[in-house]
Amino acid sequence: MYKLYDLSLSGHCHRARLFLNLLGLDYEAVPVDLLSGEHLQEAHLKRNPFGKVPVLDDDGYLVRESNAILVYLALKHKARDWYPTDDAKAAAEIQQWLNVAASELLQGPAKAYVARVFGGDDKTYNEGVELSHKLYAVLDPLLDGRDWLVGDRPTIADVALYSYVSRAPIAGVDISGYGNIQRWLANVEGLAGFVAMPDPA
Ligand SMILES: N[C@@H](CCC(=O)N[C@@H](CS)C(=O)NCC(=O)O)C(=O)O
Known part of the structure; x- marks a missing residue:
């Protein structure tokens, strides 16, 4: 199952959550506490050296940047209507x-x-x-x-x-x-x- 390193009030994170839901995909949202600086600690910097959320973890393969997550999910799940790359x-x-x-x-x-x-x-x-x-x-x-x-x-x-x-x-x-x-x-x-x-x- 996908893991999404997430901040509920972030629009960038909602962008990723919205698309996961529109595609009907299961995922676990893992909150990252930006207020306490968790995004700048080693564990998160290993996921995203830029220290930002969201990050999608697909069985160990990490996708950072919300727009890249949309592209990745659309291509991986052959959601051609959502991202018609042949046009x-x-x-x-x-x-x-x-x-x-x-x-x-x-x-x-x-x-x-x-x-x-x-x-x-x-x-x-x-x-x-x-x-x-x-x-x-x-x-x-x-x-x-x-x-x-x-x-x-x-x-x-x-x-x-x-x-x-x-x-x-x-x-x-x-x-x-x-x-x-x-x-x-x-x-x-x-x-x-x-x-x-x-x-x-
Ligand atoms: N270009 C990034 C921007 C993500 C972004 O700015 N995330 C914010 C939360 S909305 C963040 O992690 N900020 C922490 C920081 O900048 O230190 C994307 O599209 O994913």
Whole structure:
């Protein structure tokens, strides 16, 4: 069975948990206590020298980086609909969104959420909010008339973007003006196997 080294309130970890659940795969979530610095101790640094979660352990083979976990699981389980690598255009579009998840999504929505939930100064939080709106102003029109980011089916692009965008209300980012984004979030939430990210206590 897979082990996922995990932090329940992390959007990166939820990204991995969500896809494991959407594929109906069994896994054990192993919490890593970032507050006590467990991610910087030797045992975790052996799993991920960058000291981050999530890390997927597949019978001793370790996959770090949430987007790499999505790719690994889709290929290993031949989930071609989720990651159609035989379609050059679809694969390129998915890669574009994985890059957005690692850049614009991280710099905006993830930054605002982390500052709100784990504590961050006003400057960091405000930058996160500003860059969230910058991203959403691009994303919303791209979703006009579409149910999914790539093609006409959900793919790992949707999984990669979902977690932090869905946390906008908790991050204090108003998404009421982005109707297409709200509709797309609901589409992901309607998928069989969907699991929500927990709210902070
Ligand atoms: N690029 C990484 C980012 C993961 C990440 O930033 N994880 C955070 C929790 S949300 C973490 O482990 N932070 C610990 C640290 O940076 O020291 C991924 O996609 O997996």
